[in-house]
Amino acid sequence: MRTGLFVTCLVDLMRPAIGFAALKLLEQAGCEVAVPATQTCCGQPGYNAGDNAAARELAIKLALEFADCDYVVVPSGSCAGMIRVHYPRLFPDDSEPARRVRALAARTYELTDFLVNIAKIQTLPGYYRGRLSYHDSCSGLRELGVKQQPRALLARLPDVELKEMEQCETCCGFGGTFAVKFGAVSTQMADNKCRRIHASGANAVVAGDLGCLLNIEGRLRRIGDAATRVLHIAEVLAGEQGKVPCE
Amino acid sequence: MRVAALNFKRKAQQSLRNARLQSALGKIQVRFVQARAEAIAGLDDFAAVKRRATEIRENVLANLDAWLERFEQEATRRGAVVHWAETAADANRIVIEIARAAHVKKVVKSKSMVSEECALNDALEAAGVQVVETDLGEYILQLAHEAPSHIVAPVLHKTKDEVSDLFAQKHALPRKTGIAELCREARDILRPHFVSADMGISGGNFLIAETGSVLLVTNEGNGRMATTLPRVHVAITGIEKVVPTLEDATTLVRILPRSATGQDITNYVSVLTGVKNSDESDGPEQFHIILLDNGRSALLGTPLQSMLRCIRCGACMNHCPVYQNVGGHAYGWVYPGPMGSVLTPLFAGLADTLPLPNASTLCGACAEVCPVSIPLPDLLRELRHRQSEQDLRPRLERLSLRLWVWLALRPRWYARATSLASRVLHGLGGAKRRLRWLPGAGGWTDGRDFPAPAGSTFRALYRARKIP
Ligand code: SF4
Numbered sequence: 001m002r003t004g005l006f007v008t009c010l011v012d013l014m015r016p017a018i019g020f021a022a023l024k025l026l027e028q029a030g031c032e033v034a035v036p037a038t039q040t041c042c043g044q045p046g047y048n049a050g051d052n053a054a055a056r057e058l059a060i061k062l063a064l065e066f067a068d069c070d071y072v073v074v075p076s077g078s079c080a081g082m083i084r085v086h087y088p089r090l091f092p093d094d095s096e097p098a099r100r101v102r103a104l105a106a107r108t109y110e111l112t113d114f115l116v117n118i119a120k121i122q123t124l125p126g127y128y129r130g131r132l133s134y135h136d137s138c139s140g141l142r143e144l145g146v147k148q149q150p151r152a153l154l155a156r157l158p159d160v161e162l163k164e165m166e167q168c169e170t171c172c173g174f175g176g177t178f179a180v181k182f183g184a185v186s187t188q189m190a191d192n193k194c195r196r197i198h199a200s201g202a203n204a205v206v207a208g209d210l211g212c213l214l215n216i217e218g219r220l221r222r223i224g225d226a227a228t229r230v231l232h233i234a235e236v237l238a239g240e241q242g243k244v245p246c247e
Numbered sequence: 248m249r250v251a252a253l254n255f256k257r258k259a260q261q262s263l264r265n266a267r268l269q270s271a272l273g274k275i276q277v278r279f280v281q282a283r284a285e286a287i288a289g290l291d292d293f294a295a296v297k298r299r300a301t302e303i304r305e306n307v308l309a310n311l312d313a314w315l316e317r318f319e320q321e322a323t324r325r326g327a328v329v330h331w332a333e334t335a336a337d338a339n340r341i342v343i344e345i346a347r348a349a350h351v352k353k354v355v356k357s358k359s360m361v362s363e364e365c366a367l368n369d370a371l372e373a374a375g376v377q378v379v380e381t382d383l384g385e386y387i388l389q390l391a392h393e394a395p396s397h398i399v400a401p402v403l404h405k406t407k408d409e410v411s412d413l414f415a416q417k418h419a420l421p422r423k424t425g426i427a428e429l430c431r432e433a434r435d436i437l438r439p440h441f442v443s444a445d446m447g448i449s450g451g452n453f454l455i456a457e458t459g460s461v462l463l464v465t466n467e468g469n470g471r472m473a474t475t476l477p478r479v480h481v482a483i484t485g486i487e488k489v490v491p492t493l494e495d496a497t498t499l500v501r502i503l504p505r506s507a508t509g510q511d512i513t514n515y516v517s518v519l520t521g522v523k524n525s526d527e528s529d530g531p532e533q534f535h536i537i538l539l540d541n542g543r544s545a546l547l548g549t550p551l552q553s554m555l556r557c558i559r560c561g562a563c564m565n566h567c568p569v570y571q572n573v574g575g576h577a578y579g580w581v582y583p584g585p586m587g588s589v590l591t592p593l594f595a596g597l598a599d600t601l602p603l604p605n606a607s608t609l610c611g612a613c614a615e616v617c618p619v620s621i622p623l624p625d626l627l628r629e630l631r632h633r634q635s636e637q638d639l640r641p642r643l644e645r646l647s648l649r650l651w652v653w654l655a656l657r658p659r660w661y662a663r664a665t666s667l668a669s670r671v672l673h674g675l676g677g678a679k680r681r682l683r684w685l686p687g688a689g690g691w692t693d694g695r696d697f698p699a700p701a702g703s704t705f706r707a708l709y710r711a712r713k714i715p
Contacts, residue, residue, distance in 0.1 A: 035709060051635050182256060
């Protein structure tokens, strides 16, 4: 089962550890993993800014890069949603590139969804000890139905205690360029999220999208919380971050 | 009401700093979000009703002209007069003509967002007609000279204390603090107006084609009085509100109050048909129905047509995390929240409403709760696309986007650029691994630190790992 890993532009640039964690999980699940060296961005920034032409160009590029993969796995709900749900809308016609892009969309999965439902991973390489709260990132949740998958995986880590926060499905305020364009509104949304994380009694917050994590971490640190850990689900499951007991 | 959407950002920031408003907005969670969740859970098969409601609305839109003609025929047959208004100004002119012809001096109004859309009160007052809003929320706003901030709960932005102060000042009566007392005071003042008014103006939640009726859902009973006591009744609503049958209307009524306020049904559901017959004691002598287009028909057959399904329940704004934090006034016109961010640009033009389609994280909470399945994030994205096509986005944004795409299509340059960015930002991040300030990204760093990158990109590390 040849599985392509699309690390996403944000992980590539900001936090490579998530990419390696995803790689480790896929290998553990028995996949033969390909990481095309020329991959860059799925085009979501362009698409959400109304530049559909730019998004289309990047979609065609991505479809070529992963043409020989049976599956494409993405450690991000919003990028996976972009490929799975939005690419087909950008390519409704019957041309050759359109067919290729739609085929790519049909075999693209968000990481935890893939691990649980396709690869059916048996043992997780990671170990984590502590109280985690899971934030449901919007696109993964609403476009791809990622809800139980990460929780099912976390439940297999014996020393993880899941402390659900209130309104775990409410947007953290990231929204791509929204976070900069409407900084004050975005900050207040992040602040609401931080309050709920604190109220949950967890000492780490976990999510499946780096964008949300940067936003939440940025706000936590600014309000003086240097202790609450902010982790990608892949990091927890793969153990890249959690080897050392943190309490 | 003038459209003032261009300064969304500034007004949103003011809203965030307004402690009173913030405390008023705190009510949304319990009063609307939780109430809706409970009401929906109480329905046997919400998904099925929602599917049916969506179907009803979509089918009507597929043949809107035919259903409107049928409605006109049936309404006319029962003694009502149907007027077609292409623009808001036309609607106002028609109302004023009716008022003049019937020697109307005073109008009582029940809540109508379409009349807000037309700024009808201003037009009537300019024509020398006294207007009294009788919905409690709208009455409060009329006293305070403020605009509604929510389509269902127009006075959501005010706290009870503010209303106490307002009443004490405007009514010149001792200040009351209990909700029941405040309501009674308003009722005592409003009652005589119903009796002395010459005309009642209402909106219309649905127009029923098979009977030519206007269906109204209200909670305070003022709607029923405003539509039956005065000798002239004018109902003003949008052309998209028509549904084929009473049966269809009841399906929608099952879902509208539940989505709006979490009620299984509103206190009053009025089906207003025709004028008072000679053998009847209640009802108006004249019944005028004004059907407003104001840009609606232009949406038919476009990617935005689904917006016309809207039944104005307000669920999308109640569940919108942006609306929940900034309230309705920031949006600058009659319709706030996600549905407003779609409608306002369509009614007022893209150029005068630039921030609205962008003032959303596209989180999808709105589409999830919309009882007629309007894909609001897709519509917002479509408007962003139109802004981009018409070169309405700021230059800097367009340039940076183009640079990003240029790089993303050229992996070697992309690798160099991201490597450099990672190294530089990592350096700036220092031991704490975060930046407190980032040039050009003040929107982020004013309220948040920026976590620093690791110093090397994934692609660089991956390559190094593979070549031992
Ligand atoms: S868009 Fe949907 S949720 Fe919003 S007011 Fe209209 S019907 Fe209600």
